[in-house]
Amino acid sequence: xxxxxxxxxxxxxxxxxxxxxxxxxxVGSYVVAEAAQGVAVGRVVITPEQVITNEAAGGEMKRLxxxxxxxxxxxxxANRQRAHxxxxxxxxxxxxxxxxxxxxxxxxxxxxxxxxxxxTANERxxxxxxxRELSRDLGTRVQLLxxxxxxxxxxxxxxDICGERLCCSSWMTSFPSVSIRxxxxxxxxxxxxxxxxxxxxLFCCLTFEYEDYRALRGTLPKVGALLSTPSGEAKVTAxxxxxxxxxxVLTESGLPVEVAAIDFQLQHGVTVRPMELVHKIEGPLRPIxxxxxSVPTRLPGRQAGLPRPRREPARPARPAAQRPAPPxxxxxxxxxxxxxxAGEGQKRRRRRRRxRxRxRxGGGQAAPPAGA
Numbered sequence: 229x230x231x232x233x234x235x236x237x238x239x240x241x242x243x244x245x246x247x248x249x250x251x252x253x254x255v256g257s258y259v260v261a262e263a264a265q266g267v268a269v270g271r272v273v274i275t276p277e278q279v280i281t282n283e284a285a286g287g288e289m290k291r292l293x294x295x296x297x298x299x300x301x302x303x304x305x306a307n308r309q310r311a312h313x314x315x316x317x318x319x320x321x322x323x324x325x326x327x328x329x330x331x332x333x334x335x336x337x338x339x340x341x342x343x344x345x346x347x348t349a350n351e352r353x354x355x356x357x358x359x360r361e362l363s364r365d366l367g368t369r370v371q372l373l374x375x376x377x378x379x380x381x382x383x384x385x386x387x388d389i390c391g392e393r394l395c396c397s398s399w400m401t402s403f404p405s406v407s408i409r410x411x412x413x414x415x416x417x418x419x420x421x422x423x424x425x426x427x428x429x430l431f432c433c434l435t436f437e438y439e440d441y442r443a444l445r446g447t448l449p450k451v452g453a454l455l456s457t458p459s460g461e462a463k464v465t466a467x468x469x470x471x472x473x474x475x476x477v478l479t480e481s482g483l484p485v486e487v488a489a490i491d492f493q494l495q496h497g498v499t500v501r502p503m504e505l506v507h508k509i510e511g512p513l514r515p516i517x518x519x520x521x522s523v524p525t526r527l528p529g530r531q532a533g534l535p536r537p538r539r540e541p542a543r544p545a546r547p548a549a550q551r552p553a554p555p556x557x558x559x560x561x562x563x564x565x566x567x568x569x570a571g572e573g574q575k576r577r578r579r580r581r582r583x584r585x586r587x588r589x590g591g592g593q594a595a596p597p598a599g600a
Contacts, residue, residue: 266337
């Protein structure tokens with residue numbers, strides 16, 4: 229099973245994974261490995277016990293050649309000084325040949341037989357003549373690689389407007405994705421000259437506090453919004469994100485007020501109630517006492533608590549000429565001996581239903597049957 233280690237060849241550079249095999253390495257150990265631009269001296273930053281499988285997975289890993297000796301470390305330092313002088317020669321020769329390119333940095337491999345220079349250019353450049361002259365003067369194989377503006381700043385190193393060393397050269401191993409929306413969220417000037425670094429791109433530090441600004445802005449109202457406060461209606465004039473303070477102006481008195489963001493969260497929770505919502509929903513509501521006095525206890529035309537009777541749709545009246553004649557009443561039948569008079573059964577059923585409707589506590593008695 230391979231013993232994977234992470235090696236870095238320059239400060240804040242990308243971490244490359246190698247198979248340590250039987251070499252005993254620790255964090256900070258110098259090793260010799262085959263890099264993309266030749267054999268180079270690197271430093272172990274991740275030991276086999278610290279390697280995350282997902283990061284080291286992918287492709288066949290190369291083996292470390294050996295542990296670096298003190299002579300290897302001294303030779304690598306000498307090659308850095310030599311590479312600095314070679315870069316100055318490359319810049320001078322590029323200017324002599326009127327090449328529209330900027331040589332940013334360069335490096336020699338451990339053996340000193342290959343020199344790699346990194347440059348930036350806005351358009352395609354024919355640098356074959358520059359490569360021939362550099363190879364003749366340096367006595368080595370020369371290779372030119374084009375990089376972007378951010379990589380140029382990372383390789384060149386320096387200080388930015390904040391007075392600190394460039395983050396990409398000191399500790400950042402990769403470039404974050406930066407957009408103008410991040411500057412808007414932090415209420416920074418949208419002038420590219422004021423929010424761009426030495427590389428000409430937007431500050432990488434715009435991403436450092438972007439999530440905090442978004443989280444805080446989500447709990448605070450927007451500038452110009454009308455709010456309902458314990459002191460009355462107020463308008464938001466400004467938000468100080470550094471102090472986490474909201475500046476308000478009371479509508480009635482015009483008094484400026486500063487409220488901490490934590491107070492808004494305690495009063496409104498995670499959302500702020502706008503004044504438009506108060507006017508729309510809470511405005512029509514009246515006090516409880518006044519509402520009780522104004523609400524009638526009984527609706528006109530029917531008893532309270534009873535359902536509204538269902539109204540049948542009115543039928544259109546027919547013309548008098550088309551109305552059918554009313555049927556003649558049938559002749560009364562002669563009652564037979566021992567038969568009950570007509571309609572007596574209906575009366576008895578009505579009296580029974582009337583007695584059931586009174587219930588047990590009604591106090592009434594059912595009507596006796598006919599003939600009792």
